[in-house]
Amino acid sequence: MSVKKVGSISVAASVAGLLFASAPVWADDNIDLDLGGYFVGALASVDGDTRDVYDLDPDTDSSKIAATGQIFVTGTTILDNGIRLGFKAALNLDDQDQVGGLCGDFAVDAGYLVTCQDTAQEAYFFVETGFGRIEFGQQDGVGEQFSLSSPRALTMHSVNDRLDRHQLNPVGLVLLSTINDSSGDQAKINYFTPKVGPVQLGISYTPEGLGDMDSGYTSAQKNAYDEIWEVGVAIDEMIQDVRLKVGATYVTANNDTLSWDNKEWNVGVNVGFGGFTVGGSYRDSEGLAIYGDGNDYTAWDAGLAYETGAWKFSGQYGQQEGGVTVNPDMVDGDTYLLSARYNVTEGFRVGAGFQHDEADDTGEDGSALILETALKF
Numbered sequence: 001m002s003v004k005k006v007g008s009i010s011v012a013a014s015v016a017g018l019l020f021a022s023a024p025v026w027a028d029d030n031i032d033l034d035l036g037g038y039f040v041g042a043l044a045s046v047d048g049d050t051r052d053v054y055d056l057d058p059d060t061d062s063s064k065i066a067a068t069g070q071i072f073v074t075g076t077t078i079l080d081n082g083i084r085l086g087f088k089a090a091l092n093l094d095d096q097d098q099v100g101g102l103c104g105d106f107a108v109d110a111g112y113l114v115t116c117q118d119t120a121q122e123a124y125f126f127v128e129t130g131f132g133r134i135e136f137g138q139q140d141g142v143g144e145q146f147s148l149s150s151p152r153a154l155t156m157h158s159v160n161d162r163l164d165r166h167q168l169n170p171v172g173l174v175l176l177s178t179i180n181d182s183s184g185d186q187a188k189i190n191y192f193t194p195k196v197g198p199v200q201l202g203i204s205y206t207p208e209g210l211g212d213m214d215s216g217y218t219s220a221q222k223n224a225y226d227e228i229w230e231v232g233v234a235i236d237e238m239i240q241d242v243r244l245k246v247g248a249t250y251v252t253a254n255n256d257t258l259s260w261d262n263k264e265w266n267v268g269v270n271v272g273f274g275g276f277t278v279g280g281s282y283r284d285s286e287g288l289a290i291y292g293d294g295n296d297y298t299a300w301d302a303g304l305a306y307e308t309g310a311w312k313f314s315g316q317y318g319q320q321e322g323g324v325t326v327n328p329d330m331v332d333g334d335t336y337l338l339s340a341r342y343n344v345t346e347g348f349r350v351g352a353g354f355q356h357d358e359a360d361d362t363g364e365d366g367s368a369l370i371l372e373t374a375l376k377f
Contacts (some may be wrong), residue, residue, distance in 0.1 A: 031077045038376045039069035039093060040156045044170035048366035049359075064368075066168045068156060069093035070121065083129050088139075090122040121185055135190040141204035141251075142190060143180035146232035148247040148268025150303030151277040152314045153339040154351045155374035159318035160281070160301050170368040173357035174333035176299050176318040178283040180249045180266040183228045198237030198244075204230040228253040243272040245279075262286065264297075277305045297322040310343040332360040339370070347376045 044064045070093055076086035124137025149160040161167045161177050169175065188206040206228040232249035248267040268281030280302035301318035316337045334357070341351030353370040 031075045034074045034076075035071070036074075036377060037069065037071035037093075038155075038374065040067065040168070040372065040374045042066045042156070042168055042170075042370060042372045044368045044370045046170055046366060046368045048171075049173060049364035050171050050366045050368075064170050066170070068168065072122070083127065085125075085127055087125045087137075088122060092121050130194065132194050133190075133192045135192075136188075138185045138187050139190060140181065140185060141183040141188055141206060141228070141230040142192075142202035142232040143182055143204070143230040143249045143251050143266075145190075146202060146234045146247040146249050147179040147181070147266055147281070148245060148270055148279065149178055149281045150279050150301045150316050150318075151270060151305035152303065152316055152337070153305060153312040153341045154314075154337075154353055154370070154372050155341070155349065157337065157339065157353055157355070157370055157372060159303070159316040159335045159337045159355075168372075169355075170370060171335075171355055171357040171366040173359045173364055173366055174318070174320060174335040176301065176320045176333075176335055178266055178268065178281040178299050178301055178318075180230070180232075180251055180264060180283060182251045182253060182262065182264065183230065186228075188228075198235050200234045200236075202230075202232045202234070204228075206230075226253065241273060243270075245270040245272075275307045277307075279303065311340065313340045314338075334358045334360070341372070349374050 042065070044066070046062050046064060050062070070090055072088060072090035074086060074088045076084060078084050122137075122139050124135050124139040126133060126135045149158065152158045156168045158167055159174075159176060160179065161169055161175055183204065183206040186206050186208065188204050190202065190204045193201045206226075208226045228251065230249060230251045232247065235244065235246040237244050246267070246269050248265070250265045251263070253262040262285065264283065264285035266281060266283035268279065270277055270279035280300060282300040283298065285297040297320070299318065299320035301316060303314055303316035305312060305314035307313075314337075316339075318335045319333070321332050336356045337353055339351060339353030341349050343349045351370075351372045351374070353372070354367065355370060356365070356367045358365045
């Protein structure tokens, strides 16, 4: 996402002395501030059965509207020895309810008394040296940052419901996620090695998760553990005119109050050539906690996108399977999405799509026509 420089803040030497026992020498006594963000509005016309993680009764033939957005600020400075210091804070522009959903989106929190408020999604400090990058605070772990999924044309609609990006899903029968985002934005330490050629490694440690770490439409793929360790490898390389991107991660977590631990892994690949991008991803989890027992969960998606000039087109397919016996339509099923978008001008795009979900165990299915507008700055 592109950002806009908005100014600098002079940092007094007295303040720096309070922050550091042996105060470093600032390169130019300035912290550069960058401001960025996005906002997405969408309208959907739905036919057939629809659900979300809180609405246990299917809906039929309805119109829905959704909006989601975020604004963030990043501050950086470089010391005389070349070390780069900084922070990032991100504020959600959509309300979050107490059970994890987005207020005013396509979901309906049926049967729940909810309290909605704007929330800070990320707030962390980072240090970059020749030995790599360290992040400390509320930030996504390696499992999310290194995860890849199938390419898409729309900004916030996909067959792969990426939780921390607040993906919108007007049908909601199949809440698929191959993103290995077990720790969410909980406070943690991340370390990323410098790139060696096209390869980068990462590791994350989250001492405590929350009992309810849901976000957006998805809850069946989240865990509620602590002592979460994440490791991953990312590859990004140009081979002549072909760009290869690979991400693979592994996560372990435990909970002293439960009889099982969680182990999950994923892998994703994207290959770009000409105006085409083809790719997909797979995830396997052994310890989902949302239904109170250790159920396996597997999911995969695949897609093809083509971009020419201001236009981009894509087709995606996803499938997931699990052993859950409560609300099984949330786990077993197939989802499809055909979409196109047009860049009206820099930072502003419009798009449309057709989504279809099929829940295997209940035999329910639903479809939606989607209109989406997206603004980035």
